[in-house]
Amino acid sequence: MKTLWASDNDFTGQIPDYIGTWNLTDLRFQGNSFQGPLPATLSNLIQLTSLRIGDIVNGSSSSLAFISNMTSLNTLVLRNCRISDTLLSVNFSKFTSLNLLDLSFNNITGQVPQTLLNLNSLGFLFLGNNSLSGSLPSSVGSMLKNLDFSYNQLTGSVPSWARNSQLNLVANNFGADISSNSALPTGLDCLQRNTPCFLGSPKSSSFAVDCGSDRPISGSDNSLYEPDAVTLGAASYYVTGEPTWGASNVGRFMDASNGSSIIYSSHQFLNTLDTELFRNARMSPSSLRYYGIGLENGNYTVTLQFAEFAFPDAQSWKSRGRRVFDIYVQGERKEQNFDIRKVAGGKSYTAVRKQYTVPVTKNFLEIHLFWAGKGTCCIPDQGYYGPAISALSATPKLYSIVGRPNVLSYGELRSATDNFSPNNLLGQGES
Structure with a gap:
């Protein structure tokens, strides 16, 4: 058997250790209710070209160490897998065939290594919803055009290579680099963690x-x-x-x-x-x-x-x-x-x-x-x-008799009073 797909089932418990003894090239376990950690025996599957595991619901955390020798991988998805580790625990420079890497929705900490972004074959990188920190590397490989770093703790200025990429940096801590007159990409300042656009000075009500x-x-x-x-x-x-x-x-x-x-x-x-x-x-x-x-x-x-x-x-x-x-x-x-x-x-x-x-x-x-x-x-x-x-x-949600009042703008309050009738108040209680 070379391929094992067991996604969107009702499997619970841990992924069995014995799967690590099988001769697989494609393994997919997504959308189940498995518990962590991921079994260390998966490290024996060094012939894998595609590994997709996702949505570990509870149990202890896993590390990335088990993938260290899976250097034949073209696709690696460990999304929402309760992984607590750093990217430096794996020597990604050996993954010369890797085209897609998705480690999003985990608890990966530390900085993004330059060696990872320099992989010549890497085209898609998803590292969002982790706890990455520091600044982004100064360069990327020629194939890497799709990068997600959203919902992390990254800082610094947006690198120049971002202009030639699809790059999602929402919900980080980036700012404009005044010394180099480098502004944030359009709209990104409104989607950083401190949401500075109109904070304390609202411009709309709906x-x-x-x-x-x-x-x-x-x-x-x-x-x-x-x-x-x-x-x-x-x-x-x-x-x-x-x-x-x-x-x-x-x-x-x-x-x-x-x-x-x-x-x-x-x-x-x-x-x-x-x-x-x-x-x-x-x-x-x-x-x-x-x-x-x-x-x-x-x-x-x-x-x-x-x-x-x-x-x-x-x-x-x-x-x-x-x-x-x-x-x-x-x-x-x-x-x-x-x-x-x-x-x-x-x-x-x-x-x-x-x-x-x-x-x-x-x-x-x-x-x-x-x-x-x-x-x-x-x-x-x-x-x-x-x-x-x-x-x-x-x-x-407008003022209700049963519930508590909302803070309304002048325009909303005027509209509400202009259209007042007893019937308008009926059925507007808190749900």
Whole structure:
């Protein structure tokens, strides 16, 4: 046996030690409920060209030492695996065939070694959501064009090679280098850890986005949904020109022919008055975030809207497809193993709306859709998986009789009083 795929199952406990005695070239364990640490016997699998393990749910932490002799690897994914180590524990200069390295969502500390970024064959590097510190290396290999360092503790100035790369540096501690007159890339200053854009000086009270659309759409809720048609690659972010909102994407659709992140359907959608909002949706192979920037502080109603596209209701092999992901708002998990089609009663082309009341305390809102390895990977096509969203909005939760008052802007207070009637207050209690 050369290949072992056992993803998206209900396996628990530890990965068995005896797997290290098998003669494998491709091993995939993603989307299960395994416990750490990863077995040290995996170090015997030196013939592996592809290793993908993800989503270790609990147990003790693992180190990177077991991969030291797997120098034939082309693809190495150890995502969300409870790894606590430094990148210096592995001599990556020996990994001359490595094209994709994903060590995101772990607890990797220390600096990013220059030897790793110099690998001639490396094209995709995902190191986001760790605890990396220090500054970035001064150069990269000629093939390395997609780099994710988001959600770390990196500092210093953005290196010059960033201009020729897809580079995600969201949620770090970068600043402008005044001595060299080097400014941060457009919008990045609004998405650093201290969120300096409009901190303490809010500029907006709400926002709405039609995900994947190339034109604004007026919704039946009286919101104007702004277009969101920017191409977000494997490691990229975007901030609107105002700025009032932004988005960040991380991940590569594995084994996909085109890997498009925006999907479209001309189908009529059920359970909604706003079928145009659902024509387009944005997908992500790993982690998709939307941000509200410069919002007034207070409690907000966040509305997320979804509809599944490509899994037909009629019984066929395509109807077996499943899209499963987690939803976080302001860092709190609101939904685990969320399945759009399942929530819609097993129907595609049917709108699903999720609403949450969340606090905004630093003029900043984060919505995070996270793929935890669940669902199908290749229905209807290779690389069709991960979170997908059609539209979203965030609006202040107005004064209620039962609940506590929100802090309103003058314009919102004027609007609320101008439209006052007893009926308007009914049913507006805290949810």
